[in-house]
């Protein structure tokens with residue numbers, strides 16, 4: 013199985029567009045060309061030293077779909093979800109890891125999903141778990157601000173690109189209110205118009221990118237409720253038992269900037 | 279401008295905060311058209327207090343006026359403190375507004391006793407009804423039943439609430455009567471069984487009729503105060519395990535006594551070490567998820583939990599004859615008993631060993647805390663210096679790390695090393 017692809021004297025590099033579809037196409041091309049890339053690079057990245065071969069992957073929907081269909085035959089929906097989660101980690105090297113995982117899936121007659129003695133299999137699971145954790149945290153710590161027009165706005169900036177994964181929760185729970193969730197780090201978001209969430213991008217110098225609705229945009233009682241929430245938060249603290257380290261572990265600092273209870277107002 | 283609602287909120291949150299339960303788990307309900315919100319199977323913590331507790335529900339009292347005089351409670355009538363009462367409309371508005379901003383999963387409502395138990399209970403039920411029937415609020419609702427409330431009112435509360443609870447507070451009745459003269463165990467156990475009955479009847483009805491009304495689908499919970507009176511851990515845990523035999527009983531909470539009314543001579547002046555509360559939760563966890571019985575954790579010889587080591591390790595050290603556990607052959611239940619192995623890694627092990635022999639380095643990668651586990655398991659390449667070769671006393675010495683010895687008992691953080 014190994015020698016079908018490997019050629020020890022050559023380092024193959026594929027360049028692709030850094031999309032999930034593109035990654036599936038890279039795998040497709042690897043099978044067609046009988047060359048499995050040791051490294052994947054994005055559009056702008058320089059070619060690594062000692063590269064023998066560089067192949068430019070063209071992202072085609074049909075090719076991506078064929079690979080995905082093939083995966084569907086071998087992997088249950090939970091595992092496919094895990095792959096998507098690992099992809100959204102945007103972690104360095106997670107794309108080559110996923111490529112190896114999918115290749116093993118196709119090349120091994122038996123299922124590999126439980127073979128945690130294989131470090132790739134364990135690694136994918138671990139990354140996916142980290143992403144799932146971040147998704148949970150996003151859901152925990154989103155704070156909507158009510159706007160003057162009755163819609164709700166919340167800025168987010170998660171460690172991994174988990175906003176799309178959390179939409180199910182928000183459309184279910186907040187089905188009867190219009191809302192905008194915006195990733196201020198990745199500069200995109202979703203607007204829910206009472207029917208479905210639509211992907212949106214705001215203008216670069218717009219008023220929402222700061223994260224907080226300005227006085228003229230927010231509802232008349234918005235500050236009142238933020239203050240009440242903050243008061244509540246302080247009142248329920250048991251001061252005899254302060255434990256800042258545990259506090260930060262459970263609610264990491266990077267989320268504080270959008271939490272009303274962690275703001276100090278004048 | 280002064281916000282009087284905010285002031286009430288502060289007073290009544292202060293008064294409610296010593297009630298530890300906050301879990302909003304146990305009910306999954308999808309959004310329905312024309313309603314606000316949903317309930318998420320696993321309770322979501324939307325914030326964490328600076329003492330590290332989960333904020334999931336708006337935990338609040340309807341009023342902190344009370345005609346009773348329970349020694350351990352800040353709201354007792356003889357205390358001189360700021361008192362306030364919400365109107366039903368105020369409380370409903372706060373709940374809905376907080377909920378719509380994703381601050382909370384729902385409401386956890388309790389109350390001091392005003393006039394008499396049923397009068398108070400009736401007002402709690404009115405808040406719940408207003409939320410459900412007028413606001414069509416579909417979020418989580420936890421009502422604390424008033425001791426001595428009637429069956430009719432408990433039944434009504436169960437129609438609206440996801441969870442009902444009534445706190446036992448003190449494990450031994452003689453102690454309860456001494457500290458809370460207006461209460462006895464019967465006034466608590468009676469509403470508890472009304473809840474059990476309602477829960478079981480509704481489950482039964484719903485098996486026949488899918489749309490039969492629900493009754494507190496997330497069951498009931500209760501709380502015991504630890505360290506206000508002389509109960510041993512054995513007395514507490516035995517009572518918990520009896521309570522858990524009721525199918526509706528989902529959680530027992532343990533709340534370390536905090537000396538708020540230190541002028542009262544019936545109470546100890548010191549609070550018990552936080553470690554004790556923590557160990558009780560670990561023991562409770564072992565009973566619910568690890569298949570331990572209460573008499574395996576504490577018994578006549580060891581009526582109290584060891585504060586230096588967790589109860590699972592403590593059990594293992596008392597039972598060297600059960601080790602080493604062969605990681606590649608032993609049953610899941612036995613693997614789970616190895617200190618340093620949690621539910622997640624135990625599951626990984628039994629899955630992975632179907633394909634390959636599991637080695638020590640794989641165990642490490644699967645999240646097993648080898649520093650602990652090494653003395654209790656057997657896998658191919660591990661040196662045979664286990665609990666039986668070394669003897670339990672030495673293993674214990676090695677596992678109480680210097681760092682841990684230095685750590686003050688109020689700084690314990692981990693629930694379980696491997697959870």
Ligand code: SF4
Pocket residue numbers: 344345346347348351352353354355389390391458
């Ligand atoms: S009845 Fe409840 S609120 Fe009143 S004093 Fe006793 S514990 Fe406190």
